[in-house]
Amino acid sequence: MANKILGIAGSLRNDSYNKAVLKTLAQSSWEGVEIEVFDISSIPLYNGDLDGEHPPDPVRKFKDAIAASAGVLIVSPEYNYGIPGVLKNALDWASRPGYKSVLKGKQVAVITCSMATTGGARAQSSIRDCLYACLAQVVPSPEVAIPSVQDKVQGGLLTDARSLELAGGLVKALAQASRTA
DSSP: OOEEEEEEESOOOTTOHHHHHHHHHHHSOBTTEEEEEEOOTTOOOOOTTTOSSSOOHHHHHHHHHHHHSSEEEEEEOOBTTBOOHHHHHHHHHHTOSTTSOTTTTOEEEEEEEOSSTTTTHHHHHHHHHHHHHTTOEEOOSOOEEETTGGGTEETTEEOOHHHHHHHHHHHHHHHHHHHHO
16 A cells, blocks of 8 residues: 655646646655645635634545645745745644644655745745644755746656656655654
8 A cells, every 4th residue: 555645736826837846746656655636726715713623625625635644745836935825824724723733743845946046945944834833744854945947847747857856855755754653
């Protein structure tokens, strides 16, 4: 049975480079690992009035998918030096109830991508801070930030060998951490 990793793209755009990177990784062969992509576009804005025993259906499905996974792989752009609002919103829902969320103790890895030469490196920090607050276990591995991603994605897939090597190394580290957690 494959070690299931839940993949989340931090962008809603259909042709986003982040979705292309995630799609490439999900379609790749990983020994004993399967990456299942979850679309966060239907998750409503966080509202404490809707939080509780019976959250909105997209939230319930998201939390169930996290709970059923061995780990989570986030591939995200950088918006204004930080975490995209849609990703932060999804993580806010997943973080509830506090100290008992489905993210508590969950192994998580982060890849950022940017059209800039920084590769979304500044978003790494804000995403990791959010994950730490959710009590997730960020995989101890070198950060993967893919710069000038527009030049590395063709036909909806990541084609740059060095970026694939780095991203693949992180997926392997996540899989290993998920097995031993």
